[in-house]
Amino acid sequence: MTRANRSASPTFQYCAEMVRKLREARGWSQEELGRRAGYTGAAISALETLKQPPTEVMLAKLDQVFFDGQGIFTLAGKFLALDHLPSFFKDYALIEQDALTISSYQPFTMDGVFQTEQYARAIIGGAYPALTEEEINAYVNGRLARAALFDRKNPIPHIDLILEEAVLRRQFGTREAMALQLLHLLELSKRPNVCVQILRMDQGQTGEHAGVDGPMKLLEKSDHKQVVYLEVQRRGLLISQPEEVSEMAQRHMMLRAQALNRYESRNFIEKVAAEWQ
Template sequence: MARAENKVEANGTAHLVAALAKALREQQQLSQEELGRKIGYTGSAVSAMETCAQPASDQMLVRLEETLGAGLGVFERARELIRLDRYPPQFKGYMRLEQRALTLSSYSTFVVHGLFQTEAYARALIGGGYPPLKDERVEELVEARLARRALFDREPTALIELIVEESALRRVIGSREIMHEQMLHLAERARLRNVTFQVLPMDCGLSGAHFGDRGDMALVEILDHEHLVYLEAQDESLLVSDPGKVATYSQRYAKIRSQALGPHESLGLVEQLAGERQ
């Protein structure tokens, strides 16, 4: 539903899209109702988009590109910018890196990594956080999180590695049904040729060492082969670029990986958990 406060909250990209869509619509001598019919929306929805009372959704931008874009790709580019604007401020810098990742190696402790989440799992996780968010904001964040999946199919191919704590797989988020779907999705992703998936078992500390005791991390190699580390805790983030520190984090990640189950065993555990939650 369109809201008056959206006109104030809308970012610069949304206002630019609105102005461009209106100008191209009028250039083609289309009314709001006529454009709406062409793109599968009501005239009221087009009006709300043009006034930023309800900025263009991702799907509307796809249809605007097909109908008004004239092959310029402006609305397609706007999709990327608007998705980026929807992320929390502390996450935007990392998202630019993730989109450019040549290799991405992540270690997750409490929940399934965002790249591997289902829509229902993401919605339960985001909607259940604190402080509570408005329903509209929850949906924006869910849509933005799911858009990150494009990395799996991007060219050039990104190599994606995930190590996740076994406890995160056993922790029920939302419902048993949501977790069943999440385990099936995780198993599906784990089978992709550009993905390596491993589970750090809960008894890994029996040897006297738990190399993952300092929390989540993401090691990123971007397309120009620069190596960085991203850390996030309690809505605060840190991007590490110092080569010496990056090397230390990379070594720690390697030690975590040495304690994890192999990919075949890890996939078997996820499939087992999926069966238990039917």
């Protein structure tokens, strides 16, 4: 068994074995299945031998070939997407995939779903204890894959992000990487379902700052129930008790009131991006 075999996730192994059994039950070669699905025989072999996990597109095509598009393989893609995420984060990520609304407050670093590859690689690569290059690549890919959320159609999610000004000014990677990150943030902020607000560093001069207890995320799930996600020192906590969720929601509402509005925030992001260039 190869190293790739040993490190493959249970979901990946299940998909590969299912494809092999379905193919063999029909008497097809890997080349024949590839032809029917629009891939080479080598691509099917890479999947079945656990050398290359399937993409969402491949899963959809395999669904069409074997199940007339009923979504059997496509459902597996939801769990394959978790393979490149830290274990403490996976419960949150499952909820995020289908969330109706996501309201995030981040005082230290850019929210992961808004990160560019260079910014994400700088943060993940600087983690302690140190990660291997393989782990860094996997976590970067997992983080970038979450950005598919912005293009989800059914339903379209509403995403609110409140960032401390310090996030725009704290350097991760090169100056060019920071400029690109802020320009990426600026473009995302112009989407009709995205609202980005900046909380200036002078907020708190009068003692009023609703974010002193740290970062948080509020999510409305697909069943319209609300949860809060807190994360510290690579530990994640999901809170669903209504009274606790209400407390966090009130805090987030005050943060929105204390931050620049979305149009002022865009101008400010553009200004700081120019300073990095």
